[in-house]
Amino acid sequence: MPPLEPKNESKDPRRKEPSPSTKPPLQLKDLLLAPQLSGEEVASLLSPYGFEEIKRADTNLQLIAEEPRVRQFFAEILEDFLSPLGQTAEPDRGLNDFERFTRAAISKTQLFSYLRDDPATVSRAATIFGGSAFLAEILIRNPEYFYWVFDPAVLKGHRSRREIARDFSQALRLLKTKEDRLDLLRAFKRKEILRIGVRDLLREASVEETLTELSELAEVLIQKAYEICDRGLRERYGIPSYRDRSGRRVRTGFTIIAMGKLGGGELNFSSDVDLLYLYATRTGRTSGVRGEAASRIANADYFRRLAQQITAALNTATGQGYVYRVDLRLRPEGEKGLIVQPLQGYRRYYATRGETWERLSLLKAWPAGGDRSLGREFLKRVIPFLYGKPFGLPGLQEVGALKARIDEKIDLSKQTENHVKLGRGGIREIEFIVQALQIYFGAKHPAIRERNTLKAIEKLSRSKFLSKEDSRSLKEAYLFLRNAENKLQVVNDSQTHLLPIDPKGVRACALRLGYRDEATTFAQDQLMRDYRAHTGRVHTLFRLLFGTPSQWPAFQKKPR
Numbered sequence: 001m002p003p004l005e006p007k008n009e010s011k012d013p014r015r016k017e018p019s020p021s022t023k024p025p026l027q028l029k030d031l032l033l034a035p036q037l038s039g040e041e042v043a044s045l046l047s048p049y050g051f052e053e054i055k056r057a058d059t060n061l062q063l064i065a066e067e068p069r070v071r072q073f074f075a076e077i078l079e080d081f082l083s084p085l086g087q088t089a090e091p092d093r094g095l096n097d098f099e100r101f102t103r104a105a106i107s108k109t110q111l112f113s114y115l116r117d118d119p120a121t122v123s124r125a126a127t128i129f130g131g132s133a134f135l136a137e138i139l140i141r142n143p144e145y146f147y148w149v150f151d152p153a154v155l156k157g158h159r160s161r162r163e164i165a166r167d168f169s170q171a172l173r174l175l176k177t178k179e180d181r182l183d184l185l186r187a188f189k190r191k192e193i194l195r196i197g198v199r200d201l202l203r204e205a206s207v208e209e210t211l212t213e214l215s216e217l218a219e220v221l222i223q224k225a226y227e228i229c230d231r232g233l234r235e236r237y238g239i240p241s242y243r244d245r246s247g248r249r250v251r252t253g254f255t256i257i258a259m260g261k262l263g264g265g266e267l268n269f270s271s272d273v274d275l276l277y278l279y280a281t282r283t284g285r286t287s288g289v290r291g292e293a294a295s296r297i298a299n300a301d302y303f304r305r306l307a308q309q310i311t312a313a314l315n316t317a318t319g320q321g322y323v324y325r326v327d328l329r330l331r332p333e334g335e336k337g338l339i340v341q342p343l344q345g346y347r348r349y350y351a352t353r354g355e356t357w358e359r360l361s362l363l364k365a366w367p368a369g370g371d372r373s374l375g376r377e378f379l380k381r382v383i384p385f386l387y388g389k390p391f392g393l394p395g396l397q398e399v400g401a402l403k404a405r406i407d408e409k410i411d412l413s414k415q416t417e418n419h420v421k422l423g424r425g426g427i428r429e430i431e432f433i434v435q436a437l438q439i440y441f442g443a444k445h446p447a448i449r450e451r452n453t454l455k456a457i458e459k460l461s462r463s464k465f466l467s468k469e470d471s472r473s474l475k476e477a478y479l480f481l482r483n484a485e486n487k488l489q490v491v492n493d494s495q496t497h498l499l500p501i502d503p504k505g506v507r508a509c510a511l512r513l514g515y516r517d518e519a520t521t522f523a524q525d526q527l528m529r530d531y532r533a534h535t536g537r538v539h540t541l542f543r544l545l546f547g548t549p550s551q552w553p554a555f556q557k558k559p560r
Contacts, residue, residue: 026041061095090130104141190320240286241287259364271495274330277340311339356398365379396440420488424535426481454475487509
C-alpha cells in the first residue's frame, strides 16, 4: 500500500475558508483568552465601557491577568467588572488603580477566586475604583482592607461612636510610644474614612448618615488626641489643679469645643475642624512629678502646651497621613488671640466684644473632647450672648451684609454660579436663614435652639417660623448641596466646594451623584437642572428674609 501523501491544506478543494459572516463573534472574555486580537477588535470590545485610552486599558487588563489562573478567573467576571466601571466617573483611571491594587494584593489568585464567587463585590469594587482616586489609594496602600470594607455587615451597618472608640482603645493598648499612638490616629482615620466613603459612594448610607458618621469619627479621634497628649504632659508636669472655695484641691478641667460643621454634627469628607480650647480657671499649678518643684508649672502654661500639642497631633502629616486640618480662627481675637483661655475669659470677651458673626458661629458649639461637664458649662455661659442681646431687624441687616461681603469675593473669582457652599443659593445662605431665625426668635422660644442645620429647619417649621413648603425646600436643597460637596471632596480628599464648569467635569460629578443618561437628557444636564432649581429657591428665600423681612410670614403673625 503506497504511503499516504500529506495533505496540502491550502489546496484541499473540500476545505473552505470561513467567510467573515460565519466567523464567531468576539466576546468580551476574548480580550483575555483569544490570542493576538487586532487593535480594531480590542477597541470594538472596550469602547462601550467608556474608555478613552483603549491601548492603555488593554495593557492594564493584560497586566492584571498575567498569571494563568488569574486570567481564567478574571475572564469569567470581566463583564461584571467592566459594566459598572463604565458607569463611573473615571473608567480609565479606575482600571489603572485596580491594576495597581491587584499588584499590591498579598495573593492575586486568592483575590480573584474570591471575586469570582462574589459578583456583588465585583460590581461594588468597580464602582469605588472608578469613583474615587482617594478611596482607591487607601486600598492600594492597605490591600488587606478590601475584604473587610466589602463585607456586607460592614457595608450595611452604622458604626456608633462607642464602637469606634472601643476599637481604637483596643489597638492603642499595643503601642508604647507617643509617636506610635499618634500614628495610630492617622491610620485609624484612614481606615474609617474608607468605610464611610465606600458606603456613601455605593449609596448604602443616606447623606444624613454620612455626615453623622464623619462627625462622630472626628469626635472620637479628637478625644483620643487629647488623651494621648494630656498623658504625655502629666507624665512630665503632673496633674493641673486649683483650690476651690472650700480650700480643697480640685483637678482643673480642660475641654475642646467643636464649632462649624463638626459642632453641628455635619462634617464633610475633607472639612477643616473648627475648634476652641478652654480650661476651668486661670489659678493653680500642676502637682509636679516625684516631688520635684521644677516640674511644677502654672495651669495656663500647661493648657497652652496641651492645646498646641493637640493641634499639632491633628494637623501634622506623616507617612500615615494626617488626622484633621485644625482651624482656630473662631476663637476670641481670631488668629491674634490666645490659643486657649479660661472659661471666665470667654465669658468676658463675648459679653463686651462679641460680634454678630460670633453669635451665628456659637449656635453650633458642642463639646467634642476633654471635660464634657466643663463644655456644657461653657454652653450655658454663652446663652446670654446668643439670645439675651437684642437682634431684631438690625441683626438681620448685619447678616445680610456679611453675605454681601462674601458675594463680593466670590464675584471677583467668578464662582457665584458654581460654588456650592458660598455661591448664590448655596449652603451658607441656608445656614444664614436658619441661624438668623434661631437668634431672632430663640430667646422666647427655646425649642428652636439646635446646632444641627436639618434638625433646626424641622424645629423652626414646627414652631411656624418656617412654612412647610419653605422648610421642605431648604431641607431638600441642603441635602442635595451637601451630597454634591461630599462627592466633590471624596474624589481626591481635597477641600473643594466648586462644581466643575467643563462638560467632562460636570458629567463626572453627575455620575458620582447617581445621575444616568436618559432618553432625552444627559446625566450632566440633569445635575445642573437640579442644582439651579435648588439654589434658585434658596436664594429667593434668602432675599426675602434679608431684603424685605417684613414680608416673611413669621414676622406678620405671632407664631405658636
